[in-house]
Amino acid sequence: MRLNHLNLCVGHLEEARDFFGKVFHFQLVDQKGDAVAVMKDEQEFTLVLSNPVAFGGELPVYPKDFHVGFYVETTEEVDRLCDRLEEAGLVKGERPKRIRDGYTLYFTALGGILFEVTCFIR
Structure with missing residues (x-):
């Protein structure tokens, strides 16, 4: 499936x-x-x-930990994405960091939706 x-x-x-x-x-x-x-x-x-x-409906209020997650292949991809988001004014002060077995960037966009971009570190 x-x-x-x-x-x-x-x-x-x-x-x-x-x-x-x-x-x-x-x-x-x-x-x-x-x-x-x-x-x-x-x-x-x-x-x-x-x-x-x-x-005719209403916008949902997403729960606190709701997020949309993406995986990328390299830590460099996470860094490049973070740099592009900073340049566009979408990320302010957040930088990727090591979390569990990954190198991860969290940021909010689109009215408060949380996004995650992670590269697993092998």
Whole structure:
């Protein structure tokens, strides 16, 4: 079995679409106005970004430890991503650090969603 897709509710669809495209290299597959954007990554994972307000609903409040996590191959990739996020003003003062068996960067974006980027250290 393999995970097929994830629907992530966001408050600003365009901002989220641009963020996932620029930061994590997702490609836009389809978009329905300000309501839904469908994106895919290099491994064909489908990320659906939806704005529940466009459907008459409310934005969810994600639990404190909810996060979106990504794995990369090298510690250099984590550092480069951190540098790019700093330049874009998305990371302020956070730097990657060794946590358990990984080299990890945590940061928040898109209205407070926590993101993790980790390289496992072998």
